[in-house]
Amino acid sequence: MSRKQRAVLFLFSLALVLGVAAVAQKSGSQSVEERAIRAADAQWSQAAAAKDLAKTLSFYADDAVILAPGVPVAAGREAIRAVWVGEFKDPAYALSWSTQAVEVSRSRDLAYSRGSYDATYTRAVSPFEQNRPVREHGKYLAVWKKAPGGAWRVTVDMYNPDAPATPIKR
Amino acid sequence: MSRKQRAVLFLFSLALVLGVAAVAQKSGSQSVEERAIRAADAQWSQAAAAKDLAKTLSFYADDAVILAPGVPVAAGREAIRAVWVGEFKDPAYALSWSTQAVEVSRSRDLAYSRGSYDATYTRAVSPFEQNRPVREHGKYLAVWKKAPGGAWRVTVDMYNPDAPATPIKR
Numbered sequence: 001m002s003r004k005q006r007a008v009l010f011l012f013s014l015a016l017v018l019g020v021a022a023v024a025q026k027s028g029s030q031s032v033e034e035r036a037i038r039a040a041d042a043q044w045s046q047a048a049a050a051k052d053l054a055k056t057l058s059f060y061a062d063d064a065v066i067l068a069p070g071v072p073v074a075a076g077r078e079a080i081r082a083v084w085v086g087e088f089k090d091p092a093y094a095l096s097w098s099t100q101a102v103e104v105s106r107s108r109d110l111a112y113s114r115g116s117y118d119a120t121y122t123r124a125v126s127p128f129e130q131n132r133p134v135r136e137h138g139k140y141l142a143v144w145k146k147a148p149g150g151a152w153r154v155t156v157d158m159y160n161p162d163a164p165a166t167p168i169k170r
Numbered sequence: 171m172s173r174k175q176r177a178v179l180f181l182f183s184l185a186l187v188l189g190v191a192a193v194a195q196k197s198g199s200q201s202v203e204e205r206a207i208r209a210a211d212a213q214w215s216q217a218a219a220a221k222d223l224a225k226t227l228s229f230y231a232d233d234a235v236i237l238a239p240g241v242p243v244a245a246g247r248e249a250i251r252a253v254w255v256g257e258f259k260d261p262a263y264a265l266s267w268s269t270q271a272v273e274v275s276r277s278r279d280l281a282y283s284r285g286s287y288d289a290t291y292t293r294a295v296s297p298f299e300q301n302r303p304v305r306e307h308g309k310y311l312a313v314w315k316k317a318p319g320g321a322w323r324v325t326v327d328m329y330n331p332d333a334p335a336t337p338i339k340r
Contacts, residue, residue: 105275
């Protein structure tokens with residue numbers, strides 16, 4: 001090979017390696033982060049289903065807000081704790097959710113997950129009925145931020161029902 | 171100055187310039203993107219208030235979803251158009267919102283805005299009352315993605331009320 005041929009071959013190889021590395025980094029680590037968020041979302045749902053208050057709260061960032069239907073914004077650790085303490089007190093409480101979609105920013109510091117939930121809780125269905133257990137199916141949207149230690153934490157937690165809650169038949 | 175002194179001065183100046191540039195880029199362009207999203211959110215609200223269907227729809231990404239309370243997910247252009255056509259048909263329709271918080275990923279490809287809205291619309295408040303205009307105050311969360319052309323587009327649009335809608339006094 002001439003010197004020129006070797007130079008061309010070298011540059012070609014370099015471009016190939018850099019190209020492959022860029023693609024691997026983009027798809028590979030994107031899906032690592034997506035998997036991390038899907039795993040966290042599932043663990044969070046399990047903690048909530050088990051009424052594990054400390055673990056449920058551990059998924060929130062310090063500056064998190066809950067945007068729940070029918071009540072104003074719950075902002076910060078104390079308000080968020082009060083929301084979950086209230087939920088877990090309800091004898092009819094049951095909750096689980098499953099992730100449908102996740103998107104992560106290229107810089108891997110911001111992401112969202114969305115999906116659907118199934119809940120049961122005690123509610124007055126109308127002013128003409130007594131409080132009774134109801135079932136609700138709905139959807140949620142969670143915004144996640146990468147915490148300083150590298151873990152994903154929820155900074156906005158929002159949900160709403162797909163239809164009015166319905167009384168549970170007994 | 172000796173050659174060594176000049177070299178040290180050069181390296182010091184270089185570090186200073188790079189440091190200033192990094193800080194300027196971080197705070198400056200982050201706030202440029204935040205301002206862009208706040209401006210888009212405000213223009214979007216104005217388009218919705220003016221019942222400008224084409225302009226209202228133009229803020230959504232192709233793969234956008236609306237997560238509205240009381241109904242299932244509306245996914246994609248046609249479903250989103252149908253939502254807004256329905257809203258604008260209502261003679262009691264009025265809507266505006268204002269941004270409270272915006273966060274943008276470092277890579278400036280993903281962001282969210284959240285804030286509060288005021289709406290009026292026609293609804294049966296209970297099975298024992300006729301359809302009538304009601305007023306609703308609530309909160310929203312919008313996830314924005316940078317479109318190929320550089321504009322920010324909404325990919326998830328979610329809201330829920332702070333309290334049940336109340337009949338408008340006449």
